[in-house]
Each structure stands twice: as structure tokens, then as C-alpha cells.
Amino acid sequence: MTWNEIKADIKGAFDGKILKWHExxxxxxxxxxxxxxxxxxxxxxxxxxxxxxxxxxAVDTPRGGIEILYHFDFxxxxxxxxxxxxxxxxxxxxxxxxxxxxxxxxxxxxxxELFGITFSNHPNPVHLLxxxxxxEGNYPLRRDQ
Amino acid sequence: MGIKxxxxxxxxxxxxxSTGSCNNCDIEILDCLTPRYDLERLGIVLVGSPRHADAxxxxxxxxxxxxxxxxxxxxxxxxxxxxxxxxxxxxxxxVFEGSYVMPKTVDEVLPVDIYIPGCPPKPEGIIAGVAKLxxxxxxxx
Amino acid sequence: MSEIIPxxxxxxxxxxxxxxxxxxxxxxxxxxxxxxxxxxxGIEKLAETKSWDQVVxxxxxxxxxxxxxxxxxxxxxMEDLGGIEAPERAQYIRTIICELERIHSxxxxxxxxxxxxxxxxxxxxxxxxxxxxxxxxxxITGNRQSYAMFKVGGVRRDILEDDIxxxxxxxxxxxxxxxxxxxxxMDDPVIRARTRGVGILTNExxxxxxxxxxxxxxxxxxxDVRKDDPYFAYGMVDFDIVVLEExxxxxxxxxxxxxxxxxxxxxxxxxxxxxxGIIDLKxxxxxxxxxxxxxxxxxxxxxxxxxxxxxxxPARYKVxxxxxxxxxxxxxxxxxxxxxxxxxxLAAVDPCYCCTERLVVVDHDNRREQVLQGNTxxxxxxxxxxxxxxxxxx
Ligand code: SF4
Numbered sequence: 269m270t271w272n273e274i275k276a277d278i279k280g281a282f283d284g285k286i287l288k289w290h291e292x293x294x295x296x297x298x299x300x301x302x303x304x305x306x307x308x309x310x311x312x313x314x315x316x317x318x319x320x321x322x323x324x325x326a327v328d329t330p331r332g333g334i335e336i337l338y339h340f341d342f343x344x345x346x347x348x349x350x351x352x353x354x355x356x357x358x359x360x361x362x363x364x365x366x367x368x369x370x371x372x373x374x375x376x377x378x379x380x381e382l383f384g385i386t387f388s389n390h391p392n393p394v395h396l397l398x399x400x401x402x403x404e405g406n407y408p409l410r411r412d413q
Numbered sequence: 414m415g416i417k418x419x420x421x422x423x424x425x426x427x428x429x430x431s432t433g434s435c436n437n438c439d440i441e442i443l444d445c446l447t448p449r450y451d452l453e454r455l456g457i458v459l460v461g462s463p464r465h466a467d468a469x470x471x472x473x474x475x476x477x478x479x480x481x482x483x484x485x486x487x488x489x490x491x492x493x494x495x496x497x498x499x500x501x502x503x504x505x506x507x508v509f510e511g512s513y514v515m516p517k518t519v520d521e522v523l524p525v526d527i528y529i530p531g532c533p534p535k536p537e538g539i540i541a542g543v544a545k546l547x548x549x550x551x552x553x554x
Numbered sequence: 555m556s557e558i559i560p561x562x563x564x565x566x567x568x569x570x571x572x573x574x575x576x577x578x579x580x581x582x583x584x585x586x587x588x589x590x591x592x593x594x595x596g597i598e599k600l601a602e603t604k605s606w607d608q609v610v611x612x613x614x615x616x617x618x619x620x621x622x623x624x625x626x627x628x629x630x631x632m633e634d635l636g637g638i639e640a641p642e643r644a645q646y647i648r649t650i651i652c653e654l655e656r657i658h659s660x661x662x663x664x665x666x667x668x669x670x671x672x673x674x675x676x677x678x679x680x681x682x683x684x685x686x687x688x689x690x691x692x693x694i695t696g697n698r699q700s701y702a703m704f705k706v707g708g709v710r711r712d713i714l715e716d717d718i719x720x721x722x723x724x725x726x727x728x729x730x731x732x733x734x735x736x737x738x739x740m741d742d743p744v745i746r747a748r749t750r751g752v753g754i755l756t757n758e759x760x761x762x763x764x765x766x767x768x769x770x771x772x773x774x775x776x777x778d779v780r781k782d783d784p785y786f787a788y789g790m791v792d793f794d795i796v797v798l799e800e801x802x803x804x805x806x807x808x809x810x811x812x813x814x815x816x817x818x819x820x821x822x823x824x825x826x827x828x829x830x831g832i833i834d835l836k837x838x839x840x841x842x843x844x845x846x847x848x849x850x851x852x853x854x855x856x857x858x859x860x861x862x863x864x865x866x867x868p869a870r871y872k873v874x875x876x877x878x879x880x881x882x883x884x885x886x887x888x889x890x891x892x893x894x895x896x897x898x899x900l901a902a903v904d905p906c907y908c909c910t911e912r913l914v915v916v917d918h919d920n921r922r923e924q925v926l927q928g929n930t931x932x933x934x935x936x937x938x939x940x941x942x943x944x945x946x947x948x
Contacts, residue, residue: 295783296634296846320777321764325859325872337859339846343776346783348846371764371879382598398514399478408513409599433595437618437699440662444688447681474595508612511603512596533618533699 271347274317281312295346298337303353303362306338310351311368313340319349321369326379328411334360334383355385364390382409417493421467422550424456425543427497428466428490432483432519434473437533438500442470450536457543463489468543474502474509475519487523495546498525499539501532583888583896601871606632606840609868610704613858617875618699619662622655623851624873625704627858630785632706635845635862636837642787643831644708646824649787650721651695651703652849653817653824657728658687659852660810664735667807670898671748672936676738683731690724693717708834718825725818732818736811747942749804753887753899756801763883766876767854768813772798772805779850791823803898839866851876894938 269277278299279286288300301309313319322339329335333356340349355362364387365372376387377396384407387393395402431439445452446459460466463486475483487496501507503519519525527549529542577585597616601609613624626648633640640648661684668676688698694713695701703709713721739745755765760773770777778795780788796812798805842864849856854876861870888896 292844293634293637296844298844320761322855322857323859323872323874323878325870327861327870339857339859341782344782348783348848350846369764370762371882374878374882375874408596435615435618435621435700437615437621440618440699444681447685448678449682449685476595508604508608508615509595509597509600512600514596532615535698 269317269342271342271345274342274345274347277317278313282309285309296348296350298350298352300352300354303355306351306353307363307365307368310338310340310365313349314369317342319343321365321371322348324372324375324379326383326385326409328383328409329354330411333357334385334410336362336379336385338365359386360384361386361388363388366391381407383407384410419551421493421495422547424458425467425495425547426458426460426465427468427470428460428463428486429470430463430472430483430486432471432473432479432503433476433515434500434502438472438502441533441536441539442472442499445536445539450540452540452543455540455544463487464491466490466494468495468497468546469523470497470499471503471519471523471525472499473519474506474512474515475517475522476514477516478514480517480522483519483522495526495550496523497527497529497542497546499529499534499542501530504528504530507532583891583893585885585889598871598873601868603867605866606706606868609860609871610706611702613873614700614702616873619659620655620851620853620856620875621700622651622703623849623856624858624875626652626786626849627847627851627856627873628860629704629706629847630849631845631847631858631860632840633845634847635843635860636706636840638707638835638837640708641832641835643712643828644833645787645790646828647709647713647833648704649791650713650821650824651691651701651709652786653820654687654691654694656817656852657814658684658691660814661687663810663852664739664807667898671745672939673745680735683728686724686727686731690721693720705834706840707837708832710834712833713828721821721825725822728814728818732811732814739807739811744939744943745807746804747945748939749807749898750802751800752803752895753891754801755883755887759883759886760801763886764879765854765883766879767851768806768809769854769876769880769883771796772809773801774799777855779848779855783848785847785849787824787827788820790827791820793820793823840864853877854880892938 282305285301285305286299287302290298292298314321319340319342322341324336324338327335327337333354336353336355338351340351341347342349353362360383362385364376366376367389373392374396376390377392377394379385380387380393381395381398381402384405429439429442444450463469469487469490471483473479498504498519502509505518506515509515527542527546529539531538534542577583597612601612604612610625610628613628614621616624661680665677665680665684668674668680691701692698694717695703695711703711755769755773757774760770760775765775766777774797776795776797779785781795793816796809796816798809840862842862845860845862847858856876857874859872860868863869884900888899891899
């Protein structure tokens with residue numbers, strides 16, 4: 269599939285669920301969606317369109333919440349497709365993607381400990397990088413710490 | 414202690430302990446063993462267990478998770494033993510100064526005898542450092 | 555009854571501390587747990603306290619073996635953020651450094667892998683010839699590792715005309731060496747018997763775990779950022795990516811060896827095509843916005859994301875190293891192998907995390923912990939090789 273076909277496919281399948289479609293340039297696409305649609309959306313582009321999950325980056329924004337960007341790419345295409353969800357504080361919570369994509373398991377554990385995001389239905393919600401006796405409620409990458 | 418120290422200077426066996434480094438220092442230490450530099454001709458052997466070691470080559474930043482392990486390894490080493498800190502990280506964190514997972518430097522956790530600076534130190538540098546240490550020990554013994 | 559064998563976090567030959575728990579039943583591995591974090595240095599947070607220029611130096615120190623891949627991805631990200639295009643000569647120089655690093659890294663892996671299966675001669679030989687590459691890097695950049703060559707909008711040092719014949723000569727010297735290693739690995743019956751069919755990562759699992767680089771390509775997943783999203787001068791040179799089907803340890807070794815030939819090819823083309831010119835645009839500041847940079851490290855795709863609020867410091871900096879996804883795939887690749895082979899499988903992903911400093915055997919029934927010292931895992935591996943040698947009569 270070419271990028272234009274993929275683009276049309278995504279836009280058609282998720283009509284009305286895309287809050288914002290931003291193309292920084294030809295190869296870097298950012299798409300805002302609701303957290304509730306995340307699993308469905310990722311399942312679609314991972315299983316149906318055969319994309320590859322690269323990584324997720326969480327950002328503590330000054331807008332009073334945490335943003336997660338899920339970066340995907342499509343094999344052989346230069347485009348990086350980033351899904352953005354916004355999780356309001358104080359209790360940022362989103363459904364875990366680990367049941368859809370195995371490769372998200374570690375990064376979700378990492379975001380949970382560094383940002384204090386709750387991933388519901390995560391198969392193995394324990395510390396990944398920080399020591400086990402790290403104080404509860406201390407999230408090093410949050411801005412208010 | 415005197416005779417033990419003297420024995421140590423003949424053919425020191427070293428154990429390599431990485432405490433959160435970037436690998437470069439560790440590679441350069443391994444490089445010292447390979448044909449170009451060949452530390453073994455000087456009697457310096459890298460061993461697989463701290464219990465057989467006379468010296469610890471410590472690299473890295475001493476992250477929180479490593480602190481306990483590093484102390485354990487040091488306790489396992491027979492005394493008298495020496496501790497050699499290799500690389501800027503081990504000397505005082507370098508670019509990583511101020512990170513939330515490194516409350517202490519290597520020399521606050523272990524008694525360091527000699528520091529080898531560089532990021533990473535060249536193999537020649539490491540060899541020179543070890544040679545200087547041996548000189549020092551000979552005089553002490 | 556399953557036993558647990560922890561591996562790590564320290565090992566005589568090991569670069570980084572890492573901790574594995576092998577669950578075994580008899581000889582077979584049934585489950586692998588991986589514990590990370592011994593090396594977690596909080597780089598993403600630190601990056602927010604450094605200026606854009608300093609970030610490149612900081613990311614260089616994430617991993618010593620990939621010490622240009624991270625700056626490469628980082629400059630790519632910042633140039634994406636600012637819409638900057640570095641001058642052509644700089645692109646060629648960057649490509650040369652990246653490929654030199656790939657050769658040095660693959661050789662390093664080959665040496666360590668040789669050590670793990672009990673061929674110390676291979677280790678010594680490989681590392682001897684690795685010095686050719688280290689010398690080149692030393693001459694071009696001024697340091698054997700941590701080259702500090704990259705900056706936003708260019709490179710810091712030029713490749714001098716005087717050095718070019720030397721680079722060419724070094725490449726010529728490397729080719730027979732690569733032939734030698736290729737023969738040593740591909741034709742040796744013992745290595746074949748030891749690695750064929752061991753630690754298979756299927757195509758499907760490779761996709762599920764999102765693995766990259768020489769862990770994915772031997773499993774039939776054709777990804778390579780150099781081809782898919784050409785950066786630097788990769789769009790201007792001609793090379794192939796090596797894709798194999800088997801997914802076992804042997805395929806991973808072969809893939810790496812063949813890749814080195816491609817790297818030599820790329821370097822030679824870059825030298826031919828390079829024209830005199832400026833090597834650096836003087837970039838003063840970066841605008842607000844987001845940038846994504848990718849680069850193909852020796853181990854796979856490095857991914858950097860940066861967010862700028864227009865100030866001198868990044869507001870957020872995210873790094874994804876290739877091993878992050880590759881190591882996780884060991885969870886499936888190890889299952890069903892013997893303990894002796896598990897060491898090899900863990901090593902095949904590179905960085906080799908076969909840390910064996912301490913073996914604690916936990917007996918599930920009476921919760922007895924038995925601490926064993928020494929390189930037991932490596933010894934197991936060596937014994938297995940010996941056994942195979944006997945069987946094959948060599
Ligand atoms: S001193 Fe430099 S080369 Fe050595 S571990 Fe630290 S950052 Fe890496």
C-alpha cells in the first residue's frame with residue numbers, strides 16, 4: 269500500500285474520531301484521538317494495515333495533563349505515524365495496548381513508573397527500570413516533582 | 414599486610430565491575446586484553462569472580478540499583494585489594510551529574526585507590542594507570 | 555517442578571549489568587524473566603536540563619557501542635524539528651562514521667559470540683582486526699569511541715584529503731578479513747551445529763515484539779531505516795539490506811557478517827562521491843514544535859523524539875534504543891532451549907547479556923537458595939561445544 273492509500277483508509281475508517289490531523293512534513297504525521305478509541309485505532313492500524321509499533325513517548329504538558337504519543341511506522345514507507353492521546357491529571361489512565369501488541373508491554377511499565385500513568389488491564393504492572401523500593405507517588409519525569 | 418601487598422603487585426588479577434556505564438569504558442578495558450595491547454603479558458588477568466580478584470576495575474555511574482550489588486562484590490574480594498575507578502563517570506558522573514537515580518559517586522560507595530580519567534580512557538591510559546598503581550603499591554609494601 | 559536460575563547482573567566479559575531469571579524444568583528453559591534498570595541513568599530527564607547542543611553529547615553516552623547512532627538520530631530529530639538540511643559533504647561524512655561504527659560493532663559482537671561458544675581464538679582475532687576500524691575512527695574524529703562528530707546542521711570535523719588514501723587502504727585491508735570471518739563462521743561444522751535451529755524467533759513473533767535491526771532481518775522482517783526512511787547520504791549510495799528467513803542464531807550471525815560487506819561498499823562510495831564544500835551550517839536556535847529522528851544503529855532502529863517550546867532546552871526528550879525491543883523478544887526465543895543454548899540466544903541479540911557472575915538456583919519445593927559462583931553458564935556453553943565437536947569428530 270502506498271501512503272496515500274493508507275491515509276485514505278485511516279481517514280475513512282475513523283471518520284469523526286480524529287480530533288486533529290497534523291502533518292509536520294511529508295513523513296511525520298501526528299493524529300489526535302480520544303483515549304477511549306485508542307485500542308480500536310491501534311488494533312486497526314497494527315493488524316489490518318500491518319504497521320509496526322515503534323515506541324510510545326509520554327509528555328507532561330503544561331495543559332494540565334499527560335500526553336502519550338504512540339509512534340507507528342509502516343514497513344518500507346518513510347512515514348512515522350504518531351497517535352496522540354491526552355490524559356488529564358490527577359489520575360491519568362488509559363487502556364493497556366499489551367493485548368494487541370506485545371511490544372508495548374515494557375514501555376507501558378516504564379511510563380507507569382516515570383509518569384504515574386495507570387494502564388488498565390496491563391498483564392504485568394511492576395517496575396521496569398526503577399528499584400522496587402522506589403517511593404510511591406514520586407514520578408521523576410513529571411513536571412510538578 | 415606487607416607481604417600480601419607485595420604479592421599483589423606481581424600479577425594482579427582484576428575483576429571488572431560495571432555500575433551503569435555506557436559500555437565504552439568496558440570495551441576499552443576488554444580491548445586491553447586483546448592482541449594489540451595484551452595486558453596478560455604483564456601478568457594482569459581478567460577473572461570471572463570477585464573472589465579470585467586482587468583489584469576491582471569499576472566503571473560507570475553507580476546507579477541506585479547497582480549500589481547494593483557493588484558493595485557485595487567489594488566484600489567478596491579478598492583483602493588487601495585495590496579499587497580502580499575508570500572513566501569520567503566513575504570519577505564523578507560527568508555529563509550525568511544531577512540525575513535522579515545516582516545519589517552517590519563510586520568513591521562514596523567504595524574506597525577508590527586510583528582514578529583513571531577519560532571518556533573513555535584509551536587502553537594506553539588504562540595500562541598506564543594500572544602501572545602507576547603497581548608502582549605505588551610496591552613502595553607501600 | 556521448575557527451577558529458577560538467575561543470571562547476572564555481573565559478568566566478567568559483560569559490558570552492562572542486566573539480570574535474567576531462567577525458569578528451567580530439567581534441562582529445558584520454560585520461562586525467562588528479565589529485570590532491567592541497573593543501567594537506568596535518567597537520561598531523558600537529564601536531557602531537559604541540557605541545551606540542544608549538549609544533548610547530542612549526552613545521547614552519545616547512552617551506549618558506547620552505538621555512540622554515533624544516538625547522535626545521528628538526535629541530529630535527525632532536531633533537523634526535522636527545525637526543517638534544516640545539512641550540507642552534502644557533512645551528510646557523506648556522517649554516513650562514513652555511521653558505517654565505520656557498524657563494522658566495529660558487528661566485529662565486537664562476533665568476537666564476544668566466539669567467546670561464548672568457546673572459541674577464544676575467534677575473539678582475539680576478531681578484536682585484533684577491529685583495531686583497523688578503531689584506528690580509522692581515531693584518526694578521523696580524534697577518539698576511538700565517543701566521537702563527538704555530530705551537531706545540528708553539520709559535523710564538527712572534516713575528513714582531510716590526506717586521510718582518504720588511508721581510509722581506502724584500510725577498507726581494502728578489511729575485505730580479506732571479512733572473507734576470513736565469513737568462512738570461519740559459515741563453513742565451520744561445529745558453529746553450524748551449535749547455532750542452527752537454536753533460539754528461533756519466528757516472523758510472527760518478530761512482528762509482535764516489534765523487534766528491529768539484525769534481530770528482525772534474519773526472521774524475514776525487511777526493515778532498515780537506511781532504506782525505508784533514507785537519512786544522511788543513504789539515499790545517494792547503492793547498497794542492499796540483508797534479509798534471511800531462518801530466525802535462528804546462525805542466521806543472526808550471518809546477517810551481521812554480510813552487513814559488514816555492505817558497510818564497506820557504502821564507505822567506498824561515499825569517499826568517491828564526496829565533493830569539497832562546507833560541513834556545517836551555523837544553527838543558532840531551534841523553533842518550537844516536535845521532531846522525530848530515526849537512524850539505523852548496528853543493532854537496529856534508534857528512535858528519538860523531541861519537543862521544543864522554543865527555548866534553548868528541550869521540553870521533552872524521548873529515546874528508544876533498539877535493544878529495548880530486541881531484548882524483550884528473548885522471552886520467546888529462549889523457551890524450549892537448553893540452559894547451555896540459552897546463553898547463546900541471549901547473546902545473539904547483542905548486547906550479549908549472558909551475565910553469569912552469580913547463579914542462584916532456587917528450588918521451588920523447599921525455597922532453598924543455593925548460590926554458585928563462577929562462569930557456570932559459559933562453562934555449560936563451552937561443554938556443549940566440546941560435545942558437538944566430539945560427535946562430529948573434529
Ligand atoms: S566515562 Fe564516558 S565512556 Fe566511560 S562509561 Fe562514562 S560516558 Fe561512557
